[in-house]
Structure formats: C-alpha cells, structure tokens
Amino acid sequence: MERNIGANIINDQCVFEVWAPEKEKIALHIVSPADEIFEMQKDVKGYFHICLPGSYTGCRYYYNLDGKDYPDPASFCQPDGVDGPSQLVDHRFEWTDDSWRNIPLSDYIIYELHIGTFTDEGTFEAAIERLDDLAALGVNAIEIMPVAQFPGSRNWGYDGVFPYAAQNSYGGYIGLKKLVNACHEKGIALILDVVYNHMGPEGNCLPMFAPYFTAKYRTPWGDAINYDEEYSDGVREYFCGNALYWLKYFHIDALRLDAIHQMYDFGALHFWEYLRGELDVFNLQTGKVRYLIAESDLNNPKVVKDIEGGGYGFNAQWLDDFHHALYVLIYPKGKDRYRDFGKIDQLAKAYTDGYVHSGQFVSFRKRKFGQPSVGLPGDRFIAFIQNHDQVGNTLKGDRLSNQVDLPQLKVAASALLLAPYIPMLFMGEEYAEDAPFTYFVDHKDPKLIEAIREGRMKEFAHENWQEGPADAKSYETFSRCKLQWETRNDGKHGELLDWYKTLIKLRKSHKALKNFDRQYTRVHIISDTVFILHRISKDETEELLAVFNLSGEEQKTVMLTQYNHFRLLLSSCESSDGGHFYPNIFNAPSISLPGYSVAVYTNCQSM
C-alpha cells in the first residue's frame, strides 16, 4: 500500500494528504507559527494534497471544509487535545533497538496495562521506570490499552478519535517511541490495542471528511465503520494504514484489534484478510515479524485459521471462555455474570479444545453459539484470569483479589500459567493490587456525561448496591485506579508476587509447558472440584501434572498410581513448619489436597 496519509516529511518537504472523496474543495489552514491558507489539489481517488517546504515542520494546522476548520482525521499529533489544531511532526527518532527481533508469539508472557493508571504520573515515560520490575516478574510483552487521542486526559482509550495520534496527556508520539525503545532494550515486546470498530462519541471529525461510517450495520456505538460499502476503499486504507503506521514509525511488535465482532465487512476480501496481506508484505519487506491479535466474541475458529485454509489469518485471539470457565469455579458468585459457566468439564474443554461454547445453545445469548476450535494449536489463543474488561466492566471495578483470598489467587494463577495458551496478566494482578479498576472518562459534553451516568445506572441496576457506580467523570474515580506499587512486596502481595515469578520461571523452563500441540494436553476430572492438568513435551520425555482442588474443603483421596514416578515440584500451600502438605506421589498413592490448592509434579529429574 503506497499512501502517505496525514502530514509527512518526505524528501525534506512537508506533504499533506487527506481523503475527502465527495468534497470539491479543501484548504490547508496553517495556524502557527503564522496564519496561512493554501488550496489543496484533489486526485482521482479523492485524496487532497499539498506540498510545502520543510520549514513547515512543527506547524499547527487545520483543514478548512465548507468554511469551517477541522483537525486532520489522520493527525499524528494533537498537542492541545481533540479540538485543537493538528501538528506536523518529524518522525525521526534515535532508535537504539536495531538488534531487536520480536519474540516468537508462543513465548509471549503478556502484561496488559493502562498508561494513565499504571504509574502515578500516568505517562509513557513513567512506565519505563517499571519495566525492570516487569522483566523481573518474567514478563516479555506488554500490551497497552489504546492510546489514540481521546477527549480530555482520562479514558480507558476506547473513545479515541484520532487513531494516528498518540494521546498528548500520555506524552504523545515521542513518549510512546521512548517507551517502545526502552522495552526493546530490555527484551520486552510491545502490543498496542487498536480500535477499528468505532470512534469515540466526542471530537470525531471523520464524518465531516468522508463516508467513514455506514448505516447498513449497527453497533452498540451507532453506525458501523464502512468497510464494504461505497467509498470503503479509503476507509480501508485509513485503518490498514494506521496499523502499518504503528509498526513502521513506532516499532510496535503486535496489534490487538478491539472487538472485531463489531467490524462488519461482507465484501469478498474482508478487511481482516486485506490487513493480513498488507502486514505480510510489510513483514517481508522489513525482515521482521509482527503479529495480529483479535479480541473476538464470535467463537469462530476461522478468525485464527490461516488465510489459505479459508481463515482470516489472525495470529491469535483472546480466549474469553477460559476466563469464564475458571472464574466461576474459583468464585462461584461469578455465576451471576457468567450464567452459562460453572462446570468443571467446561474448564477441561477450555484447556483441551479452546472454545467452551462450540455450537450449543447459550442462554445468555439466547441462541446456539460458536464452532469447535478443537485441533487449533494452543498458541492461537491468549488466556487470562483478569483483564481490563472483566475487572473494569463491573459495578465497583473489583479485581479477583477483591473477591477471593490468597489460596484461590494462587490456584487461579497456576491454572493460567500452566495452561497451553499464551498467558496475559492484568497490571497489578501479580501482587493482588488493592486498587480497583473502574470505568472513567473525561468528556466535556454534559449531555454525554449524563448519558454515560444513566447507562451505568441501568447496567448495574440488577446488582445489590446502595451508592451506585462511581462517577465516571470524577478525577478521584480515575486516581483511585492507580497502581500502588509501594504495596507490592508486603504480606500477601509479596507472597503472590513470588508465586507468579515461580510459575513464570517454571513455564519458561519446562519443556512440557512449551508444547501447544493439542494432543499433548490432557485433563483428568477427578470430581466436581478436583482435576489434573497433564502436559507432555513434544518428544514425550518430559511431563507435568498439576493437581487442582477448586473447593474450599480438603479433598481426601485422589488416586494417582499411574504417575508414581513423578515428584513434587511445587505446591501452593505450605504446612506450618514450612514443609509441603503434599508428599511425592511415589510415597503416597492417595494424597490429601487442602482447600483451594494446587500441587505440581513432574517426571523430569533435572528440574
């Protein structure tokens, strides 16, 4: 794709390009350093162009349509926020990551974070200070929630309206580059969450320029993005160009596409296939590998199947079913939210197949849902026990650590990190952060704020609450969500952190845990609450057994005679004298499992 959408410096010239196929005239309005107006030229594809001397670098500008000024839909920088002018920036940067090669996706240990609440400062640069902590934890990939310019200074990021501009209050494009560069220096990949299914409700100037939206499909946020109707070529170039922009100018290693089930495209070449194709070309041209990850609420295996096999070519997708299956077992009250889950055989299926709902009737959806994902390699899926949605889209923004105690947290962490999936932690999860993660916004429009307030009152009306959900607009709601790093080594926080480190280390070193081939992961269900996760290395020499007790009661006997050559590797409960409750299996064909516990065994002598 050869386009230079936005305002670029090309051969020392400032080149402006904006798409507006149905407009006859557009003027470039430079507002600083001096006030100037230039008529632009339209090409046959509906792009307007103008080329100015390199001295305009750093200028601030609007596009003037029908007598009114608007920022650039493909603005790279909004120094004064969503309503101010755009700025032409110089994308040159002193990169020091020349030797960086992306990590194989199957080796990723992902850490999802929100820039605004990850540190007190809430900036890209402040996040750099914490990378050593993450590296020490064992994380090798961070996934940052969307950073496209949104209104005000506080937002989860899904209300962005300038997909090419890194949020000014986070430190803008320079800050983001510094973060990526620092990550790569420390061996950490960076996944960027991008939103190609809608634009935020405030500050969206796109409809003024072109038919970016279509009334043919409706999303929860209004008209859908126009991926398959008249003029969709320009829309596709805009979003595909955006994906390549982050890879090219920001050295981003992978993109996580938000809620792809709200991206409607019925054309012969789906936008996802088009994007996959363009990314493949870019990877080839640059000799590096970047990944596409989907958030998909479709349970459609085609999402992660190869293009050649009739799939859409995403490298991996989030596996919500694993979360739901595990969560309800760990925290039975969770059934209020996930009423179609709660059986141990569902968790077993989540481990062995992927989707739990693979065609059967789902009461929450009032229809049959999904198709089998059986046989798809485990590294096509990203699993988690918490993420911004599962924590944040609740009344109080409760983390799992606000709902259950340390034994359950250790069990949940083990269930995740020993799973045949790419694991993802949500910031603070590793040390049972006490701060909540709730919904917050910084919109200006009082009507919009009121609509959000009402929407949330309605959403949580069924819950047992007195005060109602926190005021999404208040600064306090936001600041209460900031991580309390200073607590992370204290008491149970520190104990959980150590447990996460131990598990991640085990995950990275045990051959059985690196095998994503389906036939080498087995689950033995012992009872309604007890199961054994059995992982086997590809050469079948090394095996790992994790025995889980998901009930609060001690479970007396579990027969494990077939594994009597296995020895205990670690367990989540220690006895009062510091020793393990669990014996090595060869000493005890029947073992006793304390409530909410896990014990890990292996046949591997070298560990």
Next chain:
Amino acid sequence: MERNIGANIINDQCVFEVWAPEKEKIALHIVSPADEIFEMQKDVKGYFHICLPGSYTGCRYYYNLDGKDYPDPASFCQPDGVDGPSQLVDHRFEWTDDSWRNIPLSDYIIYELHIGTFTDEGTFEAAIERLDDLAALGVNAIEIMPVAQFPGSRNWGYDGVFPYAAQNSYGGYIGLKKLVNACHEKGIALILDVVYNHMGPEGNCLPMFAPYFTAKYRTPWGDAINYDEEYSDGVREYFCGNALYWLKYFHIDALRLDAIHQMYDFGALHFWEYLRGELDVFNLQTGKVRYLIAESDLNNPKVVKDIEGGGYGFNAQWLDDFHHALYVLIYPKGKDRYRDFGKIDQLAKAYTDGYVHSGQFVSFRKRKFGQPSVGLPGDRFIAFIQNHDQVGNTLKGDRLSNQVDLPQLKVAASALLLAPYIPMLFMGEEYAEDAPFTYFVDHKDPKLIEAIREGRMKEFAHENWQEGPADAKSYETFSRCKLQWETRNDGKHGELLDWYKTLIKLRKSHKALKNFDRQYTRVHIISDTVFILHRISKDETEELLAVFNLSGEEQKTVMLTQYNHFRLLLSSCESSDGGHFYPNIFNAPSISLPGYSVAVYTNCQSM
C-alpha cells in the same frame, strides 16, 4: 433437523407446531368446518404444539395471539390468499417419479420461467402442457420464479409472505406437485427460486410471532432476517426447514437462493453452511442429490467453494459478470446500465476466470470489488444472456430481442451455449418473444402501491421516456407479459428457435463442451470485436473453435493457420444461395466474417 414446523399429519394425527419463543400463550383457532379454540402447549425451545385427531385434516385455522387471529407463519396452504386462514393439508400424492434420478448439475440446460406469464392460464398445471416443447428445445431443467404465497394473484414472487405455501392462484401445493411429477416423467429437473433474505411488504405475519427480523443489519427492504442474533435458532430452523420441505414433499431438485448478499449472518456457523450440512444429511438419507444455487452479488469465490476449503458450499452461483460483459458488446447502448463493462478482454476473462471484477475498482460500486475466481470449475457458475432481472428491471421490460436483431441474437445464444458454464435461458428467449417482461404486483394497500409507483418513477427518472413506467398494479401490465406461444415458429422466431435447438444439441454431443476444467477453455482476442472461443475435451482429442464477430461490420481477415485441420460445423449466417459464408479453414487461412456472426469449427470428424 427433527422438527415438524407447520400443521402436519403424523401417525394419522393432526399436529400443529408454531414457534413463538417470547409469547406465553397461543391458541389454535379452527374456523372451519366448525369454530373451535384449543390452548397450545409451549416447549422449552419456544415452540407451541397441539395434537388433534386425524379428522381435522383439511381444516382451516388461525393462531390466536394476544386476542388476535393470524395465519400460520409456516402455513402449507392459504386457500383464500395471504389474509385468510391457513389450511392443514394432506401431503400424500400419487408420485410416479420413483425412478427419477436428478441430472448432474453440470449437464443442466436451465430454462427460467414465471408461472403466471408462462401460459395464458398462469398455473402450474398449464405449464405441464409446455414441457414437451421445452424438452424438444433440449431443456432438461426448469427454474421457476418464487411461488411462496404472495398478496393477490400477480407478482414476480419476491413479495411472498408464506414461504411454505405454494401460491393459491397458481394451483397451490397440488398443482406444484403435479408439475414436478410431470417434469420428472419427461426427464426434466425442477429448480425452485426461494427467498430467504426478506419477506414481502404486505401480509407478513412473522413479526407477530417471533424475532424473525433484526435491526442490526439493513437491507433495501428494511430490517434483515435474523440469522445471527438472539432467537436466531428458530429463524434458522424455519428457513432451513423450508428448504428441506420443498425437497421432501415436492421432490424439488435444486433450490436457487435469491440475493444471498442480503442474507447477513456473522455467526460462527453461517446459515449457508448450516443449510449445506442439513442438505448433505438429507441427500445421504435419501440417496438422491439436490443442489443449492446462489444468486450472489458478491463476486466472492468462497460462495461456491467447498466447506472443507473454507467456502460456503453452494454448488453453483449465477454469473452476472458474464451477462454484463457480453450484453454491452452485443448492445452498446447497454453501457448506460453497465458502465463498467464493454471491453472484449472483460468477456474473455468472463470465459476463462468467471468474475470480471475480481478486486479492481468498479465505478458503479464506488469501491474495489470481488476476488479472483480463477481456477474454480466452470460448472460452479450459471450463465445467461437474459433473465427475469436483466429483462424485467428496466423501464419497458425489454428483452434482448426488442433491442437487437436476429444476427446479434444468434451470436449471443452461441456465446452462451458454447460457454464453459451451465447455461440458463429466460422463457421466450429461444424464439425472440415479442412480449415484454415488466414489473407487476397485485397489492391491496393504496399507500404501498403509490410508494412502488413513486419508486419506479425515481428509478427510471434518468431515462428518456415520456409515458413513464407501466402501471405495476394494472392487470394489463401483467397480461401483456404472457408468452405468445403461437408466434414461436413464425419467421425470425422460428429461425432463432432452430438455432437454439442446434446449439443445445451441439452442446450435448461435443465432448469439448462438456469439459468445465479451466485450463481447457481459451479465448483468443483478435480485435476489439473479434475473438475465438477455444474449447478442448479433457482427453485433448476433441476441440471446438467458435469465431465471433461482435461488430456490425464485416471483418475481413483473421489468420487461423494453426487450426487448418478444423472443419466448419455451423455458422449463424447463410449466403443467399443457402450455403455458408465461411469456408473450411484449411481452404482459407484468412476468412471473412459477416457483421454479427459466429462460425463454429471442430477437429472432430465424427460430427
């Protein structure tokens, strides 16, 4: 799929079943022979049932919802039209087609017809009288435009509102069975056109019963059919059940699904895949083969690719691009309607690949369109030079024979019948029927009639016309469309009819014309108007060359030295003394092509 939607006789009992998942109560209201009310029982899937003695066979009934009577959405018979009661009918029939085996789809010579205008009487039974004529022409499959009960007695059929009820004014379910049975006796397959993308605007009672429609997607006719939202299971069963119903009770051989591009389904198991799976099971169970044919305006090869290869599994689809490419070359004024066509290399591509638009920008659509179909076997496509849409959706309902003269008609017929596709004729095409085929309806609602009138005024506003389009509601508009069988042997009518017969006979006998493998069809472009279609049999022993001159001018020299062992088989122009203009090639390395002509050569000595 084990459902008995509608009112069936099962084990000599009258079993009523209707789906209404959100209703609490439904009563069966029998209105004749006697007036009776019965409460129905609801099952967990939202179906209401009641079982009455066999003596209720033939009774007329409504379903009473919220105190109001409605016909059965799955009514098998509407004896008094769309507003009257439904009737429970006995589907037993004296079939005499036990020995009938469907014809291989690749052997189909299809004839599309509209029951209401195919004969003076406009009934299924009257159509039987014409089957011998069709068989004599060489047709072995008729495709009848939709027969689902529509309002009034005149309609193309796309306004049907009872998909399970054969139109009463055509002769209802008994008439249709008689027609199918007669077809099979004469070796003719029957393809039924079914509409699963919308319901007609008048008499549609479905929304009263269940969420058959969704506002998530919009079609030209309003909300789309709900194939993927809450409660879609019942909708899918209703339409899939409809498909199986025609096959099972009416011995239909193939279904042509109308405008599948307006069937929106974003679920993991697309309705098309679901239908394909159910049809495969039914075919296996019965040991017979029936086909699924799509009308698709997507140019997406997945439509006709196998399920295993990531496709949707239709056996074939209509190939509009072939029509457009040929039509504009035969009738240059056609470019007003098909402005993206008109080049001979597009026709060549239509012959060798299938889709002409396979990814490039199409000005009519204001976007890039399609994906390559290269390599897909030719028998995945149905080609035509006329059909009900191309003829009828015009100002005056002009057939090609109203637009061009006999020489062009003979050339067009040859271009179609020698093509590596399944050919389809539109009723009357074979003898240059003079009657038009225009749009007609028989709605009652004056507002709807006015809206249709206004819509048509607008649609054709750009055309040069004085009287405006014919009044769709008037009986005369309809009756003027009836075929004039009595003219078919006169003058040019008879000459064209003979030409069609000759071509179809050739098509059935020449081995090269039975080869749908892509690599054996070649097109040699000689000039802007002259090309050679070259077909080769699979064993490469038999070849056929058709030399086309698509201009009105004589084309003097065409070098064909490489084919000098070929001999003339037939040509569309005869000289005044009855001899052919064309010499055998070996006598004349350069030949002279009269305006609008075609000559067919072969290397095959036996013909």
